[in-house]
Amino acid sequence: MHKHHKREQSPAVRRRSLSTAIAFTLALGMAGSALAQEVAPAAAADGPAAADPAKKAQELDTVTVTANKREENIREVAVAITKISDQQLENINATQMTDYANYVPGLAIQSSGTPGQVQVSMRGIAALSPGSTVGTYVDETPVGSNSLYQQATLYQLDLLPYDVESIEVLRGPQGTLYGAGAMGGLIKYTMKKPDPTQAEYRIGGGYSSTDSANGWGNSYRLGANVPLKQDVLALRASYARNKIAGYIDNLYDGREDINNGDQTSARASLRWQGESADVTFTAMQQKIDSDNNATVALDPVSHGRIAGLSNYVAVDEVFKKDLDNYALTVNWDAGFADFVSATSYTDTHTLTRSDLTFSYGEFPLALAGLDPRLQAGKAWLDYTLDLTQFTQEFRLQSKSGQPFEWLVGAFYSDEDGKNHQLIPLTQFDGSPLPAPWDGLIGTLGELSIPTTYKETAVFANGAYKFNDWFKLGGGLRWSRNDQDFSQDVIYGSFIGLTPGHSPNTSSEDVVTWSITPQFQINENMMAYAKASTGYQPGGPNIVAPGLPSQVDSSTLTSYELGLKSAWMDNRVLFDLVGYQIDWKDIQVASRVNGISGLVNGGKATSRGLELSLQVRPTNALTLGFNGAYNDANIDEDFPTITVNPAGNIPGLGDIRVDVNTGLKGDRMPYVPDLTWSFTADYYYPVANGWGLDVGGGFRWVDDRTNATTNRQVISLVDPFVPLQTDITEPLVIGSYNVLDLYASFSNEHWSLRTYIKNATDEKAYSTMNDTTSAITGVTHHTSATPIQPRMFGFEVDYRF
Template sequence: MHDKRDDTAMRRRPLTKAIHRSLAVTLAFALAAPVMAQEQGASTTPADDVAAQSSITTLDNMTVTANKREENIREVAAAITVLGGQQLENFNATQMSDYASYVPGLQLQSNGTPGQTQVSMRGIAAMSPGSTVGTYLDETPVGSNSLYQQATLFSLDLFPYDIERIEVLRGPQGTLYGAGAMGGLLKYMTRKPDTSTREFRIGGGVSDTEGAGDLGTNYRVGMNLPLVQDALALRVSYARNDIAGYVDNLVDGRKDINEGEQTSARAALLWESDVVSAQFAVMRQEIDSENNGTIALDPETHEPIAGLSNYIYEDEPFIKELDHYALTVDWDLGFADFVSATSYSDTHTVITSDQTLTYGPFTALFGLPPGRASLTYALDLNQITQEFRLTSKSGQPFEWLVGTFYSDEDGDNAQTVPITQFDGSPIPGLSTLGDLAIPSTYEETAVFANGSYKFNDWFKLGAGVRFSRNEQDFAQIVSDGILLPIGTSTNDSSEDVFTWSVTPQFQLNEDVMLYAKAATGYQPGGPNVLAPGLPPVVDSSMLTSYEIGMKSAFAGNRVVLDLTAYQIDWEDIQVASQVNGISGLVNGGEATSRGIEASAVFRPVDGLTLGVNAAYNDAKIDEDFPAIIVPAGPAQVEVNTGLKNDRMPYVPDLTWSITADWFVPLGGNWSATFGGGVRWVDDRTNGTTERQIVRLLDPPTVLDEQITEPLVIDSYYAFDLYAAFSNTNWTLRAYLKNATDERAYSTMNDIVDQVTGITHHTAASPIQPRTFGVEVDYRF
């Protein structure tokens, strides 16, 4: 096998190598990023303010909407991290994987392409297609709660342009945000139109990624136009990011096969008066990738077989298109505020995966040599949501909120597994291994209430409840193939779910607040795929979380410290399983997740901010998953897809990051900000242990037992740097992601011949290779 690592090195531009080295030396003294702004009411310096705007995460002096009312983050009894829009720009964060490791408790797996991401929080792993981490865009949810839209595989991964901030809420958010937010919530808050100030912006940049033959490029434009002074304004933006490919194809020799592009377009119209405001916003985001950012590893050593290369017989394009429309009305009624939030979204996702090495050998059933095969998912989702809520005025001893929520989802899931002879010619009598359509509907209605009472200056008690009902319909339409019986089957389900939360809060003194929180969350159940050995309906997955936290500030707010400890008891876990090659779901028993999270910020001198984020998590299965029984003549096959004491998939025990930002006034209206960060992620497993027993029924005898343990993905660290020079109008930035070009992996799976059972190679998605870029922005 020819090793292409030498070829890659030869294609690297000498000038770029020199820039890499010089930038790393220049910025090595500035480890950088997560910083917290000053506590409200505390004295700050201009240097502190600018440094805070440059940090990757923010923990204080920030308004958040976690409780669906505007509050200071330091006064909210919940674990929240905020990522600001300016911070995301400094790090050139174009996808979730660029910043996830800087948020304690947030875990992310990526298949190397924006939008192909699985997100989990606090050890609540993505073990089934249903969402465990909710996503909101301003006041409305985005993404399906159905079991048939692969929500955990394709989490909303917005290209964060025109985003004001991202609020990361850790722990169950079931009472206020409902289904699918059992692990936590990602809340993207966009920039609103400004009715008083006109603004224009234009910018762009270039980047160079290790192993790529071409440069990556991007550009962006935006404007804010007051149409009627202090009454009506329009905000419009557009951004495009052309992603350079860096994976080569070992099959046909093609270079850089994983090129792609991201685009984001948004328009928002805001009308406001003294008592009423209304905003109508339209957003379209697209991701279009030619192939996955996955490489081939030796199945024994897990070393790259040929550098950044993979075996691709059939291209693996990925397309995701999101159209989102939202109308939000805020009405000041005097005694309370009324909010109506309406949304309509249309999501289209298509992904193809090469199955040649997995299912291609099925041609042997027809006396032919191994052929080519692929699997294509086409997912379409139309979603309408409506929320009405009434919120009391803030600052009163008793603060309350009541509301109602409605969601209607109409989804299609088409799956096809075409197979041909190796030269592409058809196989007589067989065109596909399977052709399956799964149309589904999900309708949910909920009522909720939340309140808190401040008994005195040091004690406050909060509580919340939510009652939800969902009804679902599902059809399984098999039109061709040999994997499933041809025909149509239908199924449906309905369920009622009650969630609650209780939050006592103690203000020990001006600088220290303690809180405790007990809360529940759920992942909806639903009708299952119809196949022998699988249950017809999957129950809701429920959890109860117990949390204790402290938010504190010392030494005139030069030291800010947040600590959180939690235990989560998870029941009726929904687990993806396979019976005779058919994927379905089962409820898989119980698990426990325990952990500690810490975030600290130090400001030793004006303009310099040092940050530390860390999370320890122990998430394990408490009992063997229920066995799936498959009849096999005089015997039966018993399959357990998870065993007691298994670690939760893709959940590291320990993660941490060390960061720093340094703001330097340069004079003449110019300033500089230097920063960077080191992030470390512990080892993980790619799944749970599978045990398969073949048992003779009469007399009862174990004929065979096989144990398949998950793969272990090694721990890694990555080092990021940036520098920015700004004045009133101009900003020039340079950044370096993964400065030492660590070859670490986000996901890992064996590619196994389904006829012989032999592993050909291990497919792994590396973290972003070393990438250097330069950006320029002009505002006027």
């Protein structure tokens, strides 16, 4: 249910509303808001064709993961973790996170309409502020900012997964081993390593057709592994491109298929392997270039589509992201222990253009009484983020398989970020406003926020196996971050900020810990308990009267009970985990005197159950079921923010506005209560080394809300008299179910695959927000990101 309580406002109040809305945009950006086994839809063999399907049953118990920064059997690790293999990604033609996220229990994802514009939450820890709550690693090094001003929650790393060996999804806080920003969990990409023993080459490509698209999408890829010196030195290189066919039409100007896009992935890795050490250097580039977002216009009352897959776009909403990542990893066998050095350097450029015409384009009408030449025009936000990040980790760890396994390490991160935001306002045809208004309001706001983030941490982790049935693990991490910030306002009179240079700094120390007792009930069943903590870094705040100079870290404590079991010679795997997470000092966006920043406020609790079942009734057939229930709610009202005075009512006097941006009992935004998926995979050996693999997955996602409740109370200042209370409830995004299908026919060299995503063409949405005029308060339309419409495709690969 969604309610807007309208009211007539004085010009002073309306202007304050506009200033508040733009300031919120400028200061914080356009923030919208299977356990312990490999997930389906496929349990296909590792190669293109499995000559021995009987081997597949045993592989259910030999999956290895690196959750504890060492290779371990996934069945013996006291972590809720899902591993997705490269073969599974290929089967469903996964080109972005939205293709596989619903098959991972406890993982929720929102897309803004292109790869790379995604928000990720785990176990109900929603993205309520710009700071990261889910960490990202590529092999041994982190990728992604921990600063509050790089919009980490909006632009999660979303690799085109070519040359990816596997993706590990760790749920629950990972603060002791992986540090800041991983309090909700971690997504870890493991890339394929150069092999100095044998050469391997691959080339492939394909075509796809999406409902409502007039053109075809296409993809191509090539890769090579070349031993440069047998058993010593090898080079691995790859390149892939995915062209996204547009399927959104423009109701504004009649153009069709406006959301064409490209993804490219390039990678080169050189590995030297000696007797007691190996060194790997990797250079990786990922690019995303989209002409427009895949968003549609809905009727603001019924939420039905106004005209199918169409949207109102006055200014093209381009999205570009270029990421260059360089990593150097050294592994040295010191005899008594292993030493690891992991170094990385990342350079990221992100440009997002958001059409604000239907929100701020009517602003000239507010001044039309002064100049009748002024008419409604166009407005947009150019949001540019630049980040360079250097990280270094050293660690020393014991050999695996000992009664006492230990690990000690040190970590350093240095980030330099730039955040530039510009809101131009033009006439409807795109030409400048008439003089002198072009100089006065031709730019509604322009702001730059250069930042630095430096973090130093030391950590230790260990586990002692007392006997065959009891093992106790624990970890501790101390971190310190120092941040510098500058608020450089170029144009600010209409956004409530004073032009000029305003520096700010912050420093904080944070300690995280974990303790994990583990019980081996019998050789086929393991139970564990885990208590752990995590944090989201704080930082310097927007410089404005009434806002705190810095926002503190947001922290949580998680309590977890888990069971991992295997029956019938590992043909049945069943895992179950229950958890409670207590979250405090939540970072939330707030507005004081029309200027937005962050404050710490409120507590929340998330409770849930996750289960996974995988059954192999025959050597050729694998069935899987994953499910998660999550109850995540705010425990108390977010802090009350007072705008005083907010305007004047003639004859009554000054008024004030008290705002709460979240109320006790609100659900966490974009977190479904229930999700589940069913998968099936059948392998049939044909003849002469050829095999047929068919399968699919059915996934169901519960309804969600797009935000928390907003309460606004308008009162007289003197004497204090409440006049009106407005409640804006969040939009409710409906539940949906999706069927995905695939089939492949392959041998040692050739692989022919076909797939259908969303086979029934389910019409559902990932995100939803009202597009409302800041001048009149009238909602023009509701903008929603649909899930992937039905897509059919086929792929061909040749390996030699």
